[in-house]
Amino acid sequence: MTKDTESDIVQVASRGNYFNNFVTVDVSDDVIDIRCRNEVGSEPVGYNLDYEESGRLLISKLGNERTIEGSGQFALMDQSAPLLHFSFEEKLPLSTRSILGLGLIPGSADYKPKMKFVPVNNTNCFEVIPNIGEFGMDYDAQSAHVELVEGISGLAGKFEEKSRAAVWSMGPQFEGREISYSLWIKTNATDTPILISYEGYWIKDTVMNLRLNDGFPELVLSSTQRLTAGNHSIRLNDGLWHHIVVTNPADDSFLSDMKMYVDGEKIETAIHGENAIVTFPNGGVISLGGFGHGRAGTKDVVYRNERKAFMSGNNLAGLLDEVKIFARALLLDEVRLLYRSSSPAPSSLPSRSSAPTFQPSDKPSSIPSVKPTQSIQPSSTNNSQGPSEPPTIFPTFTPSGTMRSAVQSKPRTPTAGVNSGETTESEKTSGNIHTKSKRASTFVSVVSAIVILFT
Secondary structure, eight states, X not given: OEEOTXXXXXXXXXXXXXXXXXXXXXXXXXXXXXXXXXXXXXXXXTSOOOEEEEEEEEEEEETTEEEEEEEETTSOOOTTSOSEEEOOSXXXXXXXXXXXXXXXXXXXXXXXXXXXXXXXXXXXXXXXXXXXXXXXXXXXXXXXXXXXXXXXXXXXXXXXXXXXXXXXXXXXXXXXXXXXXXXXXXXXXXXXXXXXXXXXXXXXXXXXXXXXXXXXXXXXEETTEEEEESOTTXXXXXXXXXXXXXXXXXXXXXXXXXXXXXXXXEOOEEEESOOOBOOBOSSEEEEESSOOSTTTTOSOHHHHTOOOGGGOOBOOOEEEEEEEEESSOOOHHHHHHHHHHHOSOGGGSOOOSSOOOOOGXXXXXXXXXXXXXXXXXXXXXXXXXXXXXXXXXXXXXXXXXXXXXOOOOOOOOOOOSEEOSSOOHHHHHHTOTTSTTOOOOOOOSSOEEEEEEOO
């Protein structure tokens, strides 16, 4: 549920496969009461005939006082915060989490409202690593063989060859929109471990895979395109904690525009392959420490697992912590804040003449997946083989609360093939979270939306 920051427009979007959830809307003179209900029970989906409330949006207009209160799946989203955030502080039984569409995973047992286990790359996952970001439990990572050990901030996830951590719901990447990865990594791996993978559920030509190549950070966009650190002395497989951020700084950026940061500092980057406009596949899925549900919609197992050239990678042998995915660009000062907030020791911080300055609304935040009721005072105005359709449950939206236009941005002239480490003026302004051009987006194929305007 989103609300325009500059008006009283509220957008609600809902979708349910196999009638496993539905939304009711009750309207009276002064109150709009919208509730979401999910199917519960031990029978396969569609046969339980029982539902429980999973979210509520209450809009009241009493005299001159207007309030909006959201809870559960209808809690108000902070679109500047991470949509996915894995802190690795706990693992939970999969059977305790209601994740819509989970039983549609190829090879799963009977599709029930809550699944005991699901397969990820031929490994049954009985646990989840909870997503404490804005998208909530529908974006939990189904996991297996991920041990929780001491990390950079609290606990971390220890990965090995047989580890799995995969998100089933689609997004948040969408075409050429802004997107950012932020994570901590500790490894001695000399192969090409996958840190974060984003692949299409069906095989697509493009991906967004962050990996190391003998410790050398790389962002892979296709089998022939990648962005690497321009300084070949940067190696992150020294067994120490390192912070990595990659960001697409503006909609429809060229590959040369993308930024990479290591341990709080922007680094030079080099392009391998064509310097084209970056476009991420719709209907993709996230995984950590290796490949997950990506390509699962392809029936040909050999073709499904055939990842050529730059798209290839290995399972991570090492630790991950504080993995965050934002549907917006991150500024240098924000990257430094993320680094400093979890840095292992003050002595390891790069020397700077002054500390970064933030407005309160600019600070990255972490929101629990089960959110408390949030209330906003509106601004005053004068007036079995895989699903046949994507298992996504969230809409595409903009921070202003309006549905995204299908009109594409005009092509821009690419910058040089090697990016300098200097902060450009466009970077200083592109991440302003108050501008209307910023989008927290996710793919959706079928959506029922309610747009409410107070007058």
